[in-house]
Amino acid sequence: MKKILHICASARGEESSSYRLSQQAIAELRGRYPDARVVLRDLHAEPLPHVDSLYSNTLARLPGGAPHAQGRSSLAWSDLLIEELKAADAVVIATPMHNFTVPSALKAWLDHVVRIGVTFNATSEGKVGTLPDRPVYIAVSMGGARARQPDFLEPYLRAILPTIGLKDLRFV
Numbered sequence: 001m002k003k004i005l006h007i008c009a010s011a012r013g014e015e016s017s018s019y020r021l022s023q024q025a026i027a028e029l030r031g032r033y034p035d036a037r038v039v040l041r042d043l044h045a046e047p048l049p050h051v052d053s054l055y056s057n058t059l060a061r062l063p064g065g066a067p068h069a070q071g072r073s074s075l076a077w078s079d080l081l082i083e084e085l086k087a088a089d090a091v092v093i094a095t096p097m098h099n100f101t102v103p104s105a106l107k108a109w110l111d112h113v114v115r116i117g118v119t120f121n122a123t124s125e126g127k128v129g130t131l132p133d134r135p136v137y138i139a140v141s142m143g144g145a146r147a148r149q150p151d152f153l154e155p156y157l158r159a160i161l162p163t164i165g166l167k168d169l170r171f172v
C-alpha cells in the first residue's frame with residue numbers, strides 16, 4: 001500500500017471526534033504499511049464549490065468529460081478529486097452526522113467524484129462503477145443516540161460508494 005486518502009468532513013479540524021476516530025484507522029494502516037503516504041483532503045480547510053453549469057452541461061453532453069479551459073470550475077475540481085481518489089490504495093473518511101445524514105461538505109465531494117461516464121456508467125442493469133475496489137474506512141461521530149434517530153448517513157454511503165466501485169466499506 002502506497003497511498004492513503006484521508007477525507008475529513010468536519011468543520012472542527014483536528015478537534016473533531018470523527019477526525020480523532022479516523023486517526024485510529026490511519027494508525028492501524030500505517031502500522032501495517034509504514035511506507036504509505038497519507039494525502040489529506042480537508043473539506044473545510046479548502047471548501048469545494050457546488051457543481052456548476054460547466055460541470056452539469058459537460059455531463060449532459062459529453063459523458064467522458066472534456067478538457068476544460070476555465071480554470072477551477074467545479075469540473076476542474078472533479079478531475080482533481082477523481083485523480084486523487086484513483087491514486088489511493090485505501091480511503092479513510094472522517095465524518096460527523098449532520099441532520100441525520102452526511103454533512104454538505106461531504107455531499108459536495110461525492111457530487112464531484114460520482115461522475116457519469118468517468119467513475120460509473122449507466123447501463124440497462126443500472127449504474128456500474130469503474131473504480132477498482134479498495135478498502136474504505138468510515139469513521140462516523142454523532143451527538144445523539146443511534147437508536148433514537150433516523151440514520152440516512154450509513155445507508156446512503158453504503159448505496160453511493162459501491163455505485164462508483166467502492167464496495168469494501170468498513171464503518172467505525
Ligand SMILES: Cc1cc2nc3c(=O)[nH]c(=O)nc-3n(C[C@H](O)[C@H](O)[C@H](O)COP(=O)(O)O)c2cc1C
Pocket residue numbers: 010011012015016017018019095096097098099100101141142143144145149
Ligand atoms: C449542523 C449540525 C447538525 C447535526 N445533526 C446531528 C444529527 O442529526 N444527529 C446527531 O446525532 N448529531 C448531530 N449533530 C452533532 C454532531 O454529529 C456531533 O457533535 C458529532 O460528534 C460532531 O463530530 P465532529 O467533532 O467530527 O464534527 C449535528 C451537528 C451539527 C453542527
